[in-house]
Amino acid sequence: xxxxxxxxxxxxxxxxxxxxxxxxxxxxxxxxxxxxxxxxxxxxxxxxxxxxxxxxxxxxxxxxxxxxxxxxxxxxxxxxxxxxxxxxxxxxxxxxxxxxxxxxxxxxxxxxxxxxxxxxxxxxxxxxxxxxxxxxxxxxxxxxxxxxxxxxxxxxxxxxxxxxxxxxxxxxxxxxxxxxxxxxxxxxxxxxxxxxxxxxxxxxxxxxxxxxxxxxxxxxxxxxxxxxxxxxxxxxxxxxxxxxxxxxxxxxxxxxxxxxxxxxxxxxxxxxxxxxxxxxxxxxxxxxxxxxxxxxxxxxxxxxxxxxxxxxxxxxxxxxxxxxxxxxxxxxxxxxxxxxxxxxxxxxxxxxxxxxxxxxxxxxxxxxxxxxxxxxxxxxxxxxxxxxxxxxxxxxxxxxxxxxxxxxxxxxxxxxxxxxxxxxxxxxxxxxxxxxxxxxxxxxxxxxxxxxxxxxxxxxxxxxxxxxxxxxxxxxxxxxxxxxxxxxxxxxxxxxxxxxxxxxxxxxxxxxxxxxx
Numbered sequence: 001x002x003x004x005x006x007x008x009x010x011x012x013x014x015x016x017x018x019x020x021x022x023x024x025x026x027x028x029x030x031x032x033x034x035x036x037x038x039x040x041x042x043x044x045x046x047x048x049x050x051x052x053x054x055x056x057x058x059x060x061x062x063x064x065x066x067x068x069x070x071x072x073x074x075x076x077x078x079x080x081x082x083x084x085x086x087x088x089x090x091x092x093x094x095x096x097x098x099x100x101x102x103x104x105x106x107x108x109x110x111x112x113x114x115x116x117x118x119x120x121x122x123x124x125x126x127x128x129x130x131x132x133x134x135x136x137x138x139x140x141x142x143x144x145x146x147x148x149x150x151x152x153x154x155x156x157x158x159x160x161x162x163x164x165x166x167x168x169x170x171x172x173x174x175x176x177x178x179x180x181x182x183x184x185x186x187x188x189x190x191x192x193x194x195x196x197x198x199x200x201x202x203x204x205x206x207x208x209x210x211x212x213x214x215x216x217x218x219x220x221x222x223x224x225x226x227x228x229x230x231x232x233x234x235x236x237x238x239x240x241x242x243x244x245x246x247x248x249x250x251x252x253x254x255x256x257x258x259x260x261x262x263x264x265x266x267x268x269x270x271x272x273x274x275x276x277x278x279x280x281x282x283x284x285x286x287x288x289x290x291x292x293x294x295x296x297x298x299x300x301x302x303x304x305x306x307x308x309x310x311x312x313x314x315x316x317x318x319x320x321x322x323x324x325x326x327x328x329x330x331x332x333x334x335x336x337x338x339x340x341x342x343x344x345x346x347x348x349x350x351x352x353x354x355x356x357x358x359x360x361x362x363x364x365x366x367x368x369x370x371x372x373x374x375x376x377x378x379x380x381x382x383x384x385x386x387x388x389x390x391x392x393x394x395x396x397x398x399x400x401x402x403x404x405x406x407x408x409x410x411x412x413x414x415x416x417x418x419x420x421x422x423x424x425x426x427x428x429x430x431x432x433x434x435x436x437x438x439x440x441x442x443x444x445x446x447x448x449x450x451x452x453x454x455x456x457x458x459x460x461x462x463x464x465x466x467x468x469x470x471x472x473x474x475x476x477x478x479x480x481x482x483x484x485x486x487x488x489x490x491x492x493x494x495x496x497x498x499x500x501x502x503x504x505x506x507x508x509x510x511x512x513x514x515x516x517x
Contacts, residue, residue: 137337324469439470
């Protein structure tokens with residue numbers, strides 16, 4: 001149990017009504033703990049606690065911990081899984097904080113003999129941020145092309161939760177979601193409340209046989225901080241240090257003492273992926289660098305993030321979709337994945353930033369990996385085998401930017417079967433026609449793949465798609481073709497039926513229902 005709250009000096013009471021209504025903080029806390037204990041003992045369904053290291057998830061994990069610790073050992077009959085999803089592109093300071101916290105949880109749970117198991121989840125290599133962006137060429141995430149959340153966060157946690165459901169038939173998710181976070185969150189929570197199967201447990205619409213319990217759903221930012229600051233962290237990770245982390249991420253470097261309802265708290269600081277382009281600017285990363293000279297080493301991260309976040313990146317992207325099709329939207333082609341040159345440049349920038357941090361940063365970031373070797377190997381395979389970029393430039397880029405040889409085979413077998421010299425001859429024969437060079441290179445790779453295949457079904461269809469994809473000399477040529485094609489289609493529709501649908505989807509989604517990559 002947490003220690004009792006400090007005793008107020010007689011005559012020096014609070015100047016306003018308690019933020020917990022008519023209850024003192026310790027009374028409200030005890031009410032929460034009793035609710036948690038009651039729900040925990042009600043059945044044998046395992047719990048899965050979501051933990052990000054932020055203030056809300058820290059409070060929820062602490063509440064569950066305190067409740068379990070206050071139960072007799074014979075009543076701790078089911079496992080509580082604490083899961084933390086590392087996107088591999090988290091803010092490095094926050095990622096280090098969470099990593100230390102998870103280690104402390106494991107040790108403390110074992111020492112206190114609590115049925116708490118800690119799990120660090122990561123996305124599969126094929127779903128990692130850099131594999132998608134540098135390997136496949138997905139454009140940096142945007143509101144209308146938000147490919148990152150599903151791959152980096154939802155899939156790893158969903159995979160774990162489904163494994164718990166498969167083993168036990170059901171799972172209860174304990175989350176630090178609050179109605180005060182946003183109007184959208186409040187509306188969503190209110191909608192799910194209508195389907196509650198028993199008090200405080202709501203159905204999860206995305207994961208069958210899983211229920212959601214949100215113990216702090218009614219708390220405000222200030223109330224969360226009050227509880228965290230009054231009681232020690234049960235696994236030994238300082239709540240005051242967490243407050244300092246939020247303070248350092250606030251633009252004004254302030255976490256003021258909350259004295260009335262008009263005083264802002266530092267609880268609005270946003271932590272997340274340092275690569276995030278879903279916001280106009282990364283205020284937390286920028287503030288961390290501005291507020292503390294010891295964090296200047298993170299400046300290359302901010303610079304790379306800002307380079308990814310440009311309003312018009314059409315010059316960096318192929319005018320065709322990844323499958324070679326052309327899509328018109330308001331008289332312009334909807335661009336697809338990053339070009340080969342752009343992807344190579346992003347890799348150079350990333351490796352350069354990693355090298356700068358390792359060589360110029362403080363001792364504790366000398367081994368910081370912005371991209372793993374597993375991701376680099378996957379990107380190399382994607383470039384050479386899938387995209388037929390048989391020049392196999394990744395090892396040379398790695399050597400040039402890091403000063404170290406790439407730890408992999410000198411030549412990646414799986415290309416078209418020609419060496420660099422032969423491809424140089426092909427480029428010379430194409431006489432500067434990049435589209436022709438890429439087309440012939442892709443055809444050679446296609447022939448190599450089907451030559452070694454047991455069955456050649458689909459060969460002619462693949463040839464036709466490849467020839468069609470590279471039949472244009474440049475973007476203007478492709479645009480003229482696409483416009484003429486739409487005019488013909490429109491004329492046919494006028495003769496036989498209603499207007500055709502907009503080629504690019506509706507105005508709210510120019511990429512249609514699928515990803516633009």
